[in-house]
Amino acid sequence: MSPPRQQAPSSQQTAPIIQHAIVRDPGPDAAEGLTAQSGPPLCLEQLQHQHAAYCDALAALGVELIRLDPAPGFPDAYFVEDMAVVTPEIAVIARSGALERRGEEQSVARVLGRYRNLTEISTPGTLDGGDVLIVGRRVFIGLSRRTNPQGAAQLARVLARYDYQCTLVAVDDGLHLKSSVTHIGDRPVSYTHLTLPTTPY
Numbered sequence: 001m002s003p004p005r006q007q008a009p010s011s012q013q014t015a016p017i018i019q020h021a022i023v024r025d026p027g028p029d030a031a032e033g034l035t036a037q038s039g040p041p042l043c044l045e046q047l048q049h050q051h052a053a054y055c056d057a058l059a060a061l062g063v064e065l066i067r068l069d070p071a072p073g074f075p076d077a078y079f080v081e082d083m084a085v086v087t088p089e090i091a092v093i094a095r096s097g098a099l100e101r102r103g104e105e106q107s108v109a110r111v112l113g114r115y116r117n118l119t120e121i122s123t124p125g126t127l128d129g130g131d132v133l134i135v136g137r138r139v140f141i142g143l144s145r146r147t148n149p150q151g152a153a154q155l156a157r158v159l160a161r162y163d164y165q166c167t168l169v170a171v172d173d174g175l176h177l178k179s180s181v182t183h184i185g186d187r188p189v190s191y192t193h194l195t196l197p198t199t200p201y
Contacts, residue, residue, distance in 0.1 A: 017185070020064050022111055023055055026078045027070035034076055034098060035175075051078060066111055074104050082128040082146075082176075083108040085155060089162040091116035092155055097126035097146035119158055125151030130176030135183045139166045142177025 031042040055065055071077035076098075083105040085092040091112040093105050109118060121127045131142035132155065139159055141152040149168075156166035174180050 018058075018063055020066055020115070021058050022066045022068065022080050022108065023051075023058075024068040024078045024080050025070050026051055027072045027075065029072060029075040030078060032075045034100060068107050068111065071104060071107070074101065076101055077104045079130070080104075080108055082130045084112055085127075085129050085132045085134075086112065086116065087134065087159065087162065087164070089116075090158065091118050092127075092158055093118055093120035094127045094129055095121040095123070095125060095151065096128050097144075097148060097151075098128075121151050121154050124148070125154045127151035127155055128176060130178050131171065133178055133181060133183060134164075137164050139164050140169050140177065140181075141166055142169050142171040144171035144174075144176055146176060147171075 026044070026047050028044070030047055031044040033042070035042075059065060068080065076082075082096060082101070083094050085094065091109075093109045093112075096102055096104070109120075112118060126146060126148045127141075128144070128146035131144050131147040131152075133140040133142075139156075141147065141155060143149060143152060152166075152168055159166055169177055171177050171180070
């Protein structure tokens with residue numbers, strides 16, 4: 001998704017905080033994607049229905065959807081957030097710690113290149129966007145099975161050029177940092193369980 005942009009006050013209608021969102025419909029093999037959860041297999045029809053409802057909700061809020069084609073062979077490709085970290089100043093193309101997902105970022109980068117200058121995480125760094133939580137000028141970067149210290153350090157160095165303060169967070173449970181924590185507008189950060197951040201950049 002594109003990051004928040006400041007909007008001029010209006011007495012008529014409030015513009016959405018997020019103006020554009022990149023989405024990708026689940027492909028025919030989406031139910032075969034990677035998961036950290038146990039239990040019955042995913043139902044493709046239900047997954048497609050839920051994703052369509054998500055897109056409808058964004059559109060109802062006035063968000064313009066930028067739709068990518070499904071990507072057969074990449075069952076997790078509809079999780080487009082994992083492929084980039086986007087701020088108003090720059091887009092950082094990720095390098096997933098899951099080998100099966102490498103290659104998804106190419107189509108996301110082509111679209112983001114129309115709106116932002118691009119840079120990318122390079123080897124030996126790995127980073128998933130789902131491990132990055134932006135709260136104003138604070139950025140929390142989860143160290144997980146998908147994001148390693150080298151990738152986190154690369155992202156922190158890029159964002160420091162734009163006056164963002166980055167803090168590392170150990171992800172002890174769950175696939176990504178944002179599997180356990182989120183931030184909604186001006187409300188406090190909401191979380192289920194995670195290790196408190198201890199390593200600032």
